Amino acid sequence: MIAQTANGNGSVSASTVYSEKKVSTWWRKFTKNKLLFISSIFCAALVFAVVFAPLFTDQDPNKVDLTKRLLQPGEDGSFLGTDGFGRDLFARILYGGRTSLGLSVCIVVVNAAIGLIVGTTAAFLGGIVDGIIMRIVDILMAFPSVILSLFIVGVFGASTFNLFISLIVLGWIGYARMSRSLVLSLKEQVFIQSSRTLGCSKIRIIFTHLIPNVFPTILIYGAMHIGSAILSISSISFLGLGVQPPTAEWGSMLSDAKQYVSLYPHMVIFPGIAIAASVLIFNIMGDGVREFADPHAKKIIKT
Amino acid sequence: MKKLIIRRLLIGLLIMVVASLLSFTVLYVAPGNPAESILRERTGADPSYQDISLFMSNNNLDGNLFSKIAQWLVMAFRFDFGESLYTGEPVMAEFIRRLWATLQLTLISMGISTPLAIIIGVAAAAKKNKIFDHVSRILSLIGLSIPDFWLGLFLMIIFSRTLKWLPAFGYGSAANYIMPIITLCVAQIASLTRIVRATMLEKLSEDYIVTARGNGLKKKMILMKFAFRNSLGPIVTYLGASFGHLLAGAVVVETVFSWPGVGAFLVDAVYSRDYPVIQGFVMIIALFYVVINLVTDILYVYIDPRIRFEKG
Amino acid sequence: MRLIEGRNLKVYFDSDAGKVHAVDNVNFHIDEGENLVFIGETGSGKTVLGMTIMRLLPTNVYYEGELYFKDKNLIKATEKEMEGLRGRELAIIMQNPLTALNPCMSIKKHLVQVLQKHKGMDKKSASDRAAEILVETGIPEDQIDYYAHQLSGGLRQRALIALGLACDSEILIADEPTKGLDVTVQLQVVKLLRKISDNKKKAMFIITHDLGVAAALADRIAIMYCGRILESGTVKEIFESPFHPYTKGLIAAHPSRGLNPIQGYSASLVNLPEGCVFCPRCDHATAKCRESEPEEFDLTETHKVRCYLAGS
Numbered sequence: 001m002i003a004q005t006a007n008g009n010g011s012v013s014a015s016t017v018y019s020e021k022k023v024s025t026w027w028r029k030f031t032k033n034k035l036l037f038i039s040s041i042f043c044a045a046l047v048f049a050v051v052f053a054p055l056f057t058d059q060d061p062n063k064v065d066l067t068k069r070l071l072q073p074g075e076d077g078s079f080l081g082t083d084g085f086g087r088d089l090f091a092r093i094l095y096g097g098r099t100s101l102g103l104s105v106c107i108v109v110v111n112a113a114i115g116l117i118v119g120t121t122a123a124f125l126g127g128i129v130d131g132i133i134m135r136i137v138d139i140l141m142a143f144p145s146v147i148l149s150l151f152i153v154g155v156f157g158a159s160t161f162n163l164f165i166s167l168i169v170l171g172w173i174g175y176a177r178m179s180r181s182l183v184l185s186l187k188e189q190v191f192i193q194s195s196r197t198l199g200c201s202k203i204r205i206i207f208t209h210l211i212p213n214v215f216p217t218i219l220i221y222g223a224m225h226i227g228s229a230i231l232s233i234s235s236i237s238f239l240g241l242g243v244q245p246p247t248a249e250w251g252s253m254l255s256d257a258k259q260y261v262s263l264y265p266h267m268v269i270f271p272g273i274a275i276a277a278s279v280l281i282f283n284i285m286g287d288g289v290r291e292f293a294d295p296h297a298k299k300i301i302k303t
Numbered sequence: 304m305k306k307l308i309i310r311r312l313l314i315g316l317l318i319m320v321v322a323s324l325l326s327f328t329v330l331y332v333a334p335g336n337p338a339e340s341i342l343r344e345r346t347g348a349d350p351s352y353q354d355i356s357l358f359m360s361n362n363n364l365d366g367n368l369f370s371k372i373a374q375w376l377v378m379a380f381r382f383d384f385g386e387s388l389y390t391g392e393p394v395m396a397e398f399i400r401r402l403w404a405t406l407q408l409t410l411i412s413m414g415i416s417t418p419l420a421i422i423i424g425v426a427a428a429a430k431k432n433k434i435f436d437h438v439s440r441i442l443s444l445i446g447l448s449i450p451d452f453w454l455g456l457f458l459m460i461i462f463s464r465t466l467k468w469l470p471a472f473g474y475g476s477a478a479n480y481i482m483p484i485i486t487l488c489v490a491q492i493a494s495l496t497r498i499v500r501a502t503m504l505e506k507l508s509e510d511y512i513v514t515a516r517g518n519g520l521k522k523k524m525i526l527m528k529f530a531f532r533n534s535l536g537p538i539v540t541y542l543g544a545s546f547g548h549l550l551a552g553a554v555v556v557e558t559v560f561s562w563p564g565v566g567a568f569l570v571d572a573v574y575s576r577d578y579p580v581i582q583g584f585v586m587i588i589a590l591f592y593v594v595i596n597l598v599t600d601i602l603y604v605y606i607d608p609r610i611r612f613e614k615g
Numbered sequence: 616m617r618l619i620e621g622r623n624l625k626v627y628f629d630s631d632a633g634k635v636h637a638v639d640n641v642n643f644h645i646d647e648g649e650n651l652v653f654i655g656e657t658g659s660g661k662t663v664l665g666m667t668i669m670r671l672l673p674t675n676v677y678y679e680g681e682l683y684f685k686d687k688n689l690i691k692a693t694e695k696e697m698e699g700l701r702g703r704e705l706a707i708i709m710q711n712p713l714t715a716l717n718p719c720m721s722i723k724k725h726l727v728q729v730l731q732k733h734k735g736m737d738k739k740s741a742s743d744r745a746a747e748i749l750v751e752t753g754i755p756e757d758q759i760d761y762y763a764h765q766l767s768g769g770l771r772q773r774a775l776i777a778l779g780l781a782c783d784s785e786i787l788i789a790d791e792p793t794k795g796l797d798v799t800v801q802l803q804v805v806k807l808l809r810k811i812s813d814n815k816k817k818a819m820f821i822i823t824h825d826l827g828v829a830a831a832l833a834d835r836i837a838i839m840y841c842g843r844i845l846e847s848g849t850v851k852e853i854f855e856s857p858f859h860p861y862t863k864g865l866i867a868a869h870p871s872r873g874l875n876p877i878q879g880y881s882a883s884l885v886n887l888p889e890g891c892v893f894c895p896r897c898d899h900a901t902a903k904c905r906e907s908e909p910e911e912f913d914l915t916e917t918h919k920v921r922c923y924l925a926g927s
Contacts (some may be wrong), residue, residue: 144547154573272453280448510714519702
């Protein structure tokens with residue numbers, strides 16, 4: 001009882017009805033959460049810069065110009081310098097962001113979708129299906145995913161598509177676990193029980209009742225994982241096993257830059273800052289979203 | 304408890320069998336013929352059909368189903384993956400030689416980061432929403448966000464290129480260890496600190512903390528004997544899982560610092576599709592995984608009396 | 616001697632939804648050796664009141680008014696001073712026996728710690744004394760080294776009671792001591808508490824929603840509703856001549872009196888009605904009740920009520 005009063009009456013924020021008053025308190029809460037507010041602004045700016053890259057640079061990221069090789073930042077009108085092929089670094093970072101961010105969002109969305117469907121189904125059907133799925137999930141849970149990704153890429157060859165697949169093979173597991181536990185608690189609630197007695201089909205209950213109720217929490221969990229997806233993509237690309245040249249991607253840019261590390265450190269520093277800064281923004285935002293979310297979600301998403 | 308360990312052992316065995324099957328089928332599901340690409344690499348010209356079939360029979364890449372099964376059994380039970388397609392050296396010998404270099408990195412990093420992260424995490428939870436907590440939270444978020452390979456290169460730029468304090472590459476002297484270990488520790492400390500803090504905060508909101516306070520026990524005692532003691536289980540579980548992350552981190556760090564460990568070996572093998580090496584790696588990682596999970600499970604039993612006194 | 620006295624005590628929380636007045640303008644006192652029972656529904660503020668005496672509420676809490684323990688104003692006491700009082704002079708029996716005990720600590724160890732802290736005993740004598748107290752409260756001797764999860768619900772509650780008795784404090788706060796127990800076990804627990812209050816001449820502050828428990832244990836009763844004490848008096852006064860419509864309703868709702876429920880639901884603390892908090896559910900409500908909140912009226916020296924029916 002004390003905990004409830006301390007939370008300011010859990011029931012108030014747990015309801016999912018959105019009236020006009022609700023939206024205004026929602027907005028107030030949003031701006032009050034400084035970390036979330038600021039990181040959202042940064043995130044919007046980042047996405048804008050990457051999507052509308054041509055507005056910020058007139059350079060072609062893939063144009064090789066050997067006369068302009070290895071320019072230092074600021075030299076010869078190049079903002080952040082050029083790389084070993086004379087390609088403009090600033091343009092490559094902006095366009096590379098399209099690959100890094102776009103790919104990571106895709107991976108998170110696909111993982112969340114698979115996890116949501118598998119977890120919901122397992123929890124709802126229960127019994128043997130649930131047992132088998134959860135055993136697999138338990139076993140795969142702690143497996144080092146980067147190593148499995150390397151294995152997959154090693155066998156099937158390095159390409160963006162194989163990278164994508166390799167990050168999905170293990171990626172959905174966390175989402176499946178979470179949706180399962182959410183559904184298990186939902187299943188016992190009255191409205192699900194009552195729609196069962198009303199004769200709704202299982203598929204219908206899954207899609208009209210369970211998934212919409214699980215979705216918000218999964219969304220939060222997904223938001224928290226965009227940052228780590230960017231990191232995984234760039235790690236594997238850095239090893240030369242992900243996104244292939246000449247496509248600009250932050251990790252593969254660093255892989256190219258590695259050989260120049262002692263003479264032209266600018267090639268290493270700027271793409272790295274791009275990765276670290278965008279991952280940081282997404283991580284802070286993920287933290288903020290979790291804090292913002294209702295106390296119910298806070299309990300389930302622990303880390 | 305005996306039951307639990309036996310069940311875990313059986314699951315571990317299952318994982319090993321699946322891993323060996325997975326690594327064995329690699330040879331047959333992979334697109335393209337490795338013999339062709341390897342011979343092309345070696346000679347620099349398109350290999351003839353005879354060359355390819357000779358290479359394949361020399362390396363057991365052909366053969367009927369029966370001999371394949373036999374080959375798999377040999378591989379699975381003896382942990383023998385044959386010779387590297389590239390160097391012709393026995394894979395296992397190379398692994399054992401390199402494993403020590405990798406284990407040095409991971410174990411030292413673990414040894415440094417675990418106590419540090421626990422101290423920071425516990426202190427942050429104890430001082431929730433105070434300055435120390437905010438600073439450690441921001442720092443750990445930054446630590447989580449910096450890509451390890453970039454951090455390695457960055458350290459190299461600062462300490463090797465600019466300050467000329469440390470050697471950029473190499474293996475053997477104490478100075479060689481510093482940068483790789485710092486690189487591995489940053490992410491590990493950052494993530495573990497967050498886990499410790501979150502677990503501690505969760506336990507600090509439990510009813511038994513109120514009981515302890517209601518009994519007038521000292522804050523320090525409540526923090527350690529009540530909150531931290533109960534956080535140990537989740538922390539140990541996370542540590543077990545993070546060993547896998549450390550191994551993965553080692554792959555990247557070894558590539559950056561040209562460290563002669565298994566990680567760099569794997570990456571080279573993946574480049575050149577040196578299948579026996581990839582196979583070996585899958586098996587070794589699976590073995591590590593099984594052993595570490597078993598160890599954390601056993602530790603957990605000792606940590607949590609609720610499991611210790613379960614029937615069976 | 617007066618042990619505890621609250622004067623115009625207000626306790627409120629800061630929350631997203633605004634100020635929540637959990638306890639509002641409450642006056643009460645407990646004399647030496649006296650049992651005061653607080654009755655109320657969930658959310659009526661009775662637990663908050665108990666936790667206020669222990670000063671165990673979360674950090675977003677604010678107090679107004681005065682709350683004396685002997686001649687010390689507890690509301691002004693520092694955390695350090697409270698640490699010395701808790702357990703030693705103010706003991707509490709927490710609700711939810713399963714979660715209120717540290718799962719990683721045997722029940723005896725719980726007591727040993729408290730004895731070591733407050734009585735300065737060494738390990739050996741603290742352990743002996745702890746065993747003595749546990750057996751006295753009815754825990755079988757072979758189970759005193761058990762962990763909470765190994766005990767039955769009733770024994771867990773007894774362990775918590777033993778913990779409350781450990782330091783022989785003058786006052787014991789019992790928060791819903793019978794909650795979640797089987798009816799037969801409830802009876803045993805009530806009997807145990809009765810025995811303690813008779814034998815040890817302890818003053819008790821008991822929180823419950825069970826009229827039966829109140830009748831068995833109380834010297835005086837206070838009825839709480841929405842953070843206010845609506846009526847207080849001796850057991851005889853409350854049960855034989857209840858005055859407030861809510862008290863009457865509560866007694867009438869008891870199964871033995873015909874199970875007539877009070878209409879409506881308890882008001883939300885965030886959104887209290889104007890005037891008397893009970894008026895939306897009250898059959899006798901007048902325009903005056905909806906305008907302003909009644910003050911406390913004395914019916915006898917001990918029987919007090921907050922209702923305009925008493926004033927007119």
